[in-house]
Amino acid sequence: xxxxxxxxxxxxxxxxxxxxxxxxxxxxxxxxxxxxxxxxxxxxxxxxxxxxxxxxxxxxxx
Numbered sequence: 001x002x003x004x005x006x007x008x009x010x011x012x013x014x015x016x017x018x019x020x021x022x023x024x025x026x027x028x029x030x031x032x033x034x035x036x037x038x039x040x041x042x043x044x045x046x047x048x049x050x051x052x053x054x055x056x057x058x059x060x061x062x
Contacts, residue, residue: 003033003050013039020049026056 008016013027013036021029027039033048 003048005046006049007044007046008041009044011041013041016047016049021052021056022054029053029056 004020006016006020013030014024017027017030018024029050030047031037031039033050034045
């Protein structure tokens, strides 16, 4: 998966998705790219931020 690496201390995936993907609902894309299920982050994390895809939805596939 292409994208960029970011290092964050705490926070949440909603804010990262809003900042890097311009859509907080796309937090699930960041979660999937990093093998996470919880949008809340504890400690220092190095995360893959997927490439911007304005047509990607933020819904969770069932």
